[in-house]
Amino acid sequence: MLIAAKYEKKLGPATREAFGRALAELGRENPDIVVGDADLTKSTMTTYFAKEFPERLFECGIAEANMVAIGAGLALAGKIPFVSSFSAFVMTKGFEQLRVLVAYPNVNLKVVGTHSGISIGEDGPSQMSVEEIALACALPNFVVISPADEAATKWAVRWAAEHYGPVFIRTGRPKAPIVYNSDASFEIGKAxxxxxxxxxxxxxxxxxxxxxxxxxxxxxxxxxxxxxxxxxxxxxxxxxxxxxxxxxxxxxxxxxxxxxxxxxxxxxxxxxxxxxxxxxxxxxxxxxxxxxxxxxxxxxxxxxxxxxxxxxxxxxxxx
Amino acid sequence: MLVASMERTKDPAALASICKQIRRHIITMTGAAKSGHPGGSLSAVEIVTTLYWDVMRHDPARPDWPDRDRFILSKGHAAPVLYAALAECGYTPKEALNTLRKLGSIYQGHPDKRFIPVLEASTGSLGEGLSAGIGMALAARLDKRDYRTYVLLGDGEIQEGQIWEAAMFASYQKIDNICAIVDYNKIQLDGFVKEILDLEPLADKWRAFGWHVIELDGHDIPALQKAFAEAAATKGKPAVIIAHTVKGKGVSFMENNPKYHGVAPTPEEVELALKELA
Structure with missing residues (x-):
């Protein structure tokens, strides 16, 4: 599965795209998977889930703090919610809600940030998230995953759904170079x-x-x-x-x-x-x-x- | 010893007598802790008591009952009123109430699910509880369960913008299995609400956000009973009860006195207050 030192860069799907596909797959397997989005379903790629399971996708409008806290409530009532937006918005505008409603009582909410880093390109710094690894890692009980490519993202999304507790997954906007074979397996916390x-x-x-x-x-x-x-x-x-x-x-x-x-x-x-x-x-x-x-x-x-x-x-x- | 049973009642006189007991707990707890928020706990006593002893479907013997109604104390600093109710219902030990705010106590300064798992949420940062309650209400709808979710908000609390994000969302989504209650005691930490950031016209604001609004005297138990029934019967939109209350209600020298938002009674004041609540 590992790639030799003579690595040839070949682009695969964006990690946000991989997230959206993986989420829809999970949705088919588990009716408890629910999703919150803040007017960015076509960018975060929760649109795939929305098309298949409209009744389980909660469009919250441009109100990330409310979305995160609704996600916490859904989790407290036994659902497995994924809330998603650009990393720059969900981790900053939702941080305080993540701190008190999610991290501190160890609530089973999954947060997926897309458009991380500067590689989002033309939209510029207000949309570029360059602080959220610090924010996510600052929260006790959170597992923080930063997948390299499509295969790693699919694994991360699936792992997050199976794990009880808060998780943050960092994904990006551009097509991601392929690093792993599609059947690659990973272990949480193991480089x-x-x-x-x-x-x-x-x-x-x-x-x-x-x-x-x-x-x-x-x-x-x-x-x-x-x-x-x-x-x-x-x-x-x-x-x-x-x-x-x-x-x-x-x-x-x-x-x-x-x-x-x-x-x-x-x-x-x-x-x-x-x-x-x-x-x-x-x-x-x-x-x-x-x-x-x-x-x-x-x-x-x-x-x-x-x-x-x-x-x-x-x-x-x-x- | 925990006695996981309680006598529910619809009788306003019996409920009023439970209210007096809850008030005595609030005074002794905060007095023993030498800190805490007695004023906003005392203002919410009739609301919380009517919910736990009459309105809400719950069973202290089955705290994880999936169909139980949910209660979220979004104004988490009023923890003493909730702790007193949970203890009187038999969820938590009554004899430990006076360990409030002390190291190792389950009765933390603000409601903490880690120490009291039967709490529906950890609260204490204002503005978050209504959204969390909406999440629970959505889950009920998805699971086709008929439990209801009650969220108690402070008046100062609703200065937080997130409350209005949540208000807009709930009516747009036609969430009718949630009931918010505003404990409108007119006082927040820095003084009178109307001199800090006035909420008026409050009922109009909620109506404009698409909510069914019921306004009442928050110490009038029959009015509360009627209002909770009206809220439950309201279909297609969420309901909010604007409960006009008196901060520090039941203790003459605490009533309408901003000092007692976040200051505990002294031992002498505890004695005086308990006399009034005899």
């Missing part, structure tokens, strides 16, 4: 070692996993053996895999499409500080981005394989 390596470890999540694979291929050509870890579960974090990476490769680069000061990188650094301190370089966003095509933005804001390669060189110099 996937996509490429073995001994000199350095690239730790990536979401859309950045494909860039990490490209970087590892380029580094191999230069004689540098880079391990690639896909952190699909950001919380709970696979501290063992990170400790092993630090012990066995001695240096790490973390790459994420999120603010660098509050996302996966800081959680990795915390884990390593506890278990096995090692030099780490962090790639992420320093601040808010701008409008542009997704590719232009990822280039301009340094979220590409060559940026990872540069960071690897920097971190190797610190070994």
């Amino acid at each position: 996937v070692e996509l490429v073995p390596g001994t000199d350095v470890t690239i730790v990536a999540t979401g859309l950045m996993v494909a860039e990490a694979l490209l970087a590892a291929g380029q580094l191999e050509g230069e004689g540098i053996s880079a391990r690639v870890l896909d952190i699909h579960t950001i919380k709970p974090l696979d501290e063992e895999a990170l400790e092993r990476a630090a012990r066995e490769t001695g240096a790490l680069v973390v790459v994420e499409e999120h603010l660098v000061d509050s996302g996966l990188g800081v959680r990795v650094a915390q884990a390593l500080a506890k278990r096995c301190p090692a030099p780490v370089e962090f790639i992420g966003l320093e601040g808010y981005a701008e409008s542009g095509s997704p590719d232009e933005l990822l280039d301009k804001y340094g979220l590409r394989a060559p940026n990872i390669v540069d960071a690897v060189r920097r971190v190797l110099a610190r070994k």
Whole structure:
């Protein structure tokens, strides 16, 4: 199932598209699955569920706080609700409701944010979610999943429905490079070692996993053996895999499409500080981005394989 | 020792006598805790008592009964009135009421499902309970169950924008298995509601949002009984009861006194209050 270091980037469906398809599939299997959306069904892709199960899709209008709290009520009455909107809206406008009605009493609500990161493109920073890994991870009892591609997203949605407790799934707008075979299996809280390596470890999540694979291929050509870890579960974090990476490769680069000061990188650094301190370089966003095509933005804001390669060189110099 | 049984009644005099007992609990609990919100607990006593002893379908022996009516104390700071009712019904231990707000107590400062699983929701951050109640009402509709959901709101609480998101949603979705009650005691933490952010014309606002509105004296038990029946009989739209109440009701020196929104009675005041509630 794992892809070799010679990774060839091939685009698959967007992770939001995978979410929408998986949700409709689940809807067919379990009548307790219900969905809330805030006037974005055609963007979050809950539209597939809405078409098949209109009576179980609650269109809340542009009122995310109300949607999240209605979701909590549905869960408290025994349903398995998924509420969805752009990450930028559901996690910010719904945060306080998630805190008191969901996280603290451990209520069985699933939150799926779409249009995460800067790769949404032209709509610009007001719609780009670059803070929500921090927000979701701040909530006790929440499991936080950031899938890399279609297969990983489908697994995440299914896992969330079967798990009792709050879950946040981070998905994106653009077509996502295929990383996994469609039958790939995952374990919650366990990183996937996509490429073995001994000199350095690239730790990536979401859309950045494909860039990490490209970087590892380029580094191999230069004689540098880079391990690639896909952190699909950001919380709970696979501290063992990170400790092993630090012990066995001695240096790490973390790459994420999120603010660098509050996302996966800081959680990795915390884990390593506890278990096995090692030099780490962090790639992420320093601040808010701008409008542009997704590719232009990822280039301009340094979220590409060559940026990872540069960071690897920097971190190797610190070994 | 928990006695999971209670004597329900429709008799207003009997309900009034339970109200007095609930008020005594509120005074002694907050007095023992030396903190808490007695004023807004006392204003809601008739509402909560009428619901638990007459109106609501529930059974302390079967707290997880799927067809039980749901009650959400959206104004979570009035926890003492709910704790007193749950204890008097036999859901939770009466003898522990005076551990309110103390370390390790199930009677947390605001209602907390982790400590009292029979609570329908954890509340305390204002503005959220109506939406959660709507979620429960939607679940009832999907499951074809006929339980009703009651949500008690504070007057200051409905300054929160989410209340009006929820109000708009409930009427648009024709949710008629929910009943909101506004404990309109006219006082919030910083003072009189009308001097902070006036709600008037309140009934018109709810009507404009598509709700069936019933206005009454929130201490008049027969009026409450009639109103809950009218709410249940209202089809195709949600119902709200605007209950005009007196903050601190039943204790002369607490009535209409903003001080007692969030200040507990002193031991001397507890003694005086209990005399009045004898």
